[in-house]
Amino acid sequence: MLSVLLHDARVELLPAAPYDVGYTPEVPVIGFAFETQAGSHAFASDRVTPFRTRPNSLAYVPPGCDVLSRSGTGGEYLTIRLRSGAEEPDARSGHFNDHVDPVAIEAARRLRRLLLMRAAADPLELEREVAILQGAVLRAAGGPHGDKIDVAAARWMTPRRLRLIEELIEAHMEDGLSVAEMAACVGLSAGFFGRAFKAAAGVTPHDHLIERRIARARRLMATTSSGLAEIAAACGFASHAHLTAQLRRRLGVAPSALRQAAQNR
Template sequence: MSLMHRRNRLPPPQPEPIRRIEAGPWAIELLPGCAYATRYVATQASIGFAFDSQCGLHAIGSDRVHPFEAMPNGLAFVPVGCDVFSESPQGGEYLRILRTDGVALEGERAFNNRIDSPAIALAHRMRNALLQASAQDDWESWALGLAERVTGHERLPAPPPGSITGRRMRLLDEFIDAGLAGPLGVPAMAALLGLSEGYFIRAFKLATGKSPHSYLIDRRLAKARTLMTDTSARLTEIALACGFNSQAHMTTLFRQRLGVSPAQLRGHSRS
């Protein structure tokens, strides 16, 4: 499917910006999904939340660089003084929370990929508010709530056999992205991993905090956002290319999941 007609050519959109807000002692940033490479020693602790699965190389609190495959909806923590190296050719949308008043966040051990239902709800609420500000936003309460979720974290146990690992998540993402324009469902995803549908649904929810159906909607929305910023295609074309029934269907899910319409989000990217 062509995503552009000559009579509808528009100036090339700009990538989504980094969105940042300061509220009381907190600084909250929403980093867009894109390739990155960073190396630093943390001068202050930070809380992170990865909305998307991603892969790359990292060395967190270590002098050994390892490949990583991060799960979606994963909570992370970087303590003060931690040596951080991380790079990814694709990256993923990421929420970062810092204190700006010099008060140290609790926690001494770096971690990532922690699936925590309250943290998922808070992070998605904060993303929505960063995309579309509201008078009812409660930034300090949300940031404090996420800070409480990183307190007392212990090392995660090894995943049980048949679980959705980072490698399996990457296979799923590739399979989903290749078939987004058409119908996709649990039977096909479970078959890809050689799992029964019932086991796949349970394992997926345990690994990501979301159902396969909900995750599939997230991938459709993520692809639509990429096309909105990387192309000048019409929203109707983008909706069909991402597997939505119509532009209206896509708009409804944008409002439900992100708190903003596609037109508003594209307008913000061009401003």
């Protein structure tokens, strides 16, 4: 876990891992799921229900809301605990999760990059991204979709289709999977699939595929002694140089830094 305390918030980046938690926050809590997560949860009640969140989805829990949540696999997750008295949605809006907002996605990715860079991160940059995510929460409370979401297209990307795409990616990531193959998996044309997927997940299918490849590479670096060339091949990258370039561009760190950080946990 990476954590930083700012003037207005505590930010934590949690690695993908099973969890079983229960808590009642005293302050507003913003969450962002970089990966699909599945399990069961309950908010402000004893009624536990199954859930499956989309990748790149935003969540919010108001102060005083009892939360129970468990997952056998988890997923990389960002949490932001705002200071007491921070601006929050109208109390009637309550909690929410699985909300996709393209602006929030970019802010969460930048915030993750800054956290991974650690010593090089500027607190003012961290606070700026937190403010953007706070604004996304306020927007989300005002309606089910942001202005940039194509609602009609998003409806085609049902939970079942999203699950099939995730399963296909995990099973064939190292095979040079194409967008056309992903579209065929769910019975849609490549063009419409790209539009529907972006509407539902906030990113293009290709961008999502790269994120999944990077996530697998990070886990292999953390849990195995395999060389970079072997890890790159197992994740569908053309070479260890291609993997290294993607890690530097998207996360701002070299593979050696990620491996060292995993060993120090």
